[in-house]
Amino acid sequence: MAIPIGFSGVLYQGGTSTTLTNAATTNTATAPAYVYQITAAANRVLDPTVAIVVKENGVVSTHVANVNAMNGSVTFNTSYTPTAPVTISGNYIPTAAVGAVAEMDFSPKLNTTETTPLNSAGYVQRFPTTFDADGSFKYYGNLTDDSLQTIITGRTPMLIVQDPAGTGAAVHRIWAVLTAASLALKPKDVNVADVKFSLYDQSYGATNLSGFPVNAAFAFYTT
Secondary structure (H helix, E strand, C coil), X not given: CCCCCCCCEEEEEECCCEEEEEEEEEEEECCCCCEEEECCXXXXXXXXXXXXXXXXXXXXXXXXXXXXXXXXEEEECCCCCCCCCEEEEEEECCEEEEEEEEEEEEEEEEEEEECCCCCCCCCCXXXXXXXXXXXXXXXXXXXXXXXXXXXXHCCCCEEEEXXXXXXXXXXXXXXXXXXXXXXEEEHHHEEEEEEEEEECCXXXXXXXXXXXXXXXXXXEEEC
């Protein structure tokens, strides 16, 4: 859907995870490393709970640096030139636009545990443990109060796609679950709501089912 004037992004509802086999990709970067992205835009949101397989000319690649499950792209190791064609297999999550978003705040946080020895002096010592994030945005669309309640209580995964500049070149993507909403009915059956959210699954950012890092929690500045 087009982004309405005064809004900066779109809210998508995630559907049923669907098998993706040897999806064609397009080379989008060569420096500092080669990057290939799934050509079909509808198949770019990958399911991080299913192993992702990257192949070069039909052979499973052992040169993958990471996969961005938010935009369906694979980055190869620096200074390595992959052999085309590059394909990606796994599962993708179909998405359906359900409204527009604006005025989004996003607060990532790295949780830590203090490890300072007893009776020690100097700086406090901390060990990083888990990553978390939450935020809020203003929603504009046709979701009713009942629909929002179902999404919130069912922890339905929602994809927030922000394009602040409106160029498609600097996009923020966040997998989220809605945690609260304050809805106001506007003329012409358009609903406006103040919505709060948290990351869909904090562990998704560290998923490594495929033998390489998979980013699936949030991604900033990706096309």
